[in-house]
Amino acid sequence: MYRLTTVLITLCTIIFTVLAAPIRLNGIATVSIEKRTTHTGDGTWFEVGTGACGYTDQDSDPIVAISAQIYGSGSNCNQWIHITNTDNGQSAYGKTRDECESCGSGSLDMSPGLFEELSTLDTGEIPISWHFMSKDWSP
Template sequence: MAGKLVTFISLIFVTTAASMAVPAKRQNFGQGTWFNSNAFGACGNLEFDSQHIVAVSTQLVNQLGKPGVCGRTIVASSGGRSTTVTVTDSCPGCGINDLDFSPTAFQDLADLSVGRINIEWSFV
């Protein structure tokens, strides 16, 4: 009887651990804009325009917490072009699925003169 109880408890533990695994990548659709950085971002890092960095919405930061977003890698695409960026900041004016890119990263997707583009993105 004790052996069956241990097996049952072990099964519950394995099932619980499996359900806590990292979720599958989720594609997000939103708007992409760009900002001049050269300052400290919300994640506490000094940012430069020449870096491949991005700000995610403040709403997303509040939802996932800074440890859940800061330093994470995102792959974003638009119009057949893509870029890989690191989250270093938050964007108060962005919708939950919008991203605000450094100029260097935005130029991987479109010319700066465009200003705003439709994007598809996911955490890596």
């Protein structure tokens, strides 16, 4: 009886492990467990310094401050974001390093260096769409 129970538990463990793993085809994961949400809002720029994530950055660094609603406990710190200016199609990548208290949930505040990859500083505010990259992604 003990042997049969051990065999059944082992088989169940193997089956659940296989079902929980992503399907791979030629070494590439074909099923993603992380849903990518595209946000839309306004993009603005700010002079950076020491951000809510605890890092001190320069205006030339590709830095993003996300809304307080999304920032939450800071679990997105150091995560890269792909940002597109929906007026001209220009896109760039920025790293989450700060929280923007005055931003709407879909809006981002960017370092001058990052903002200039999408528009001129004189523009001040641009319509954007954006999404987080995978946690382990880096340009």
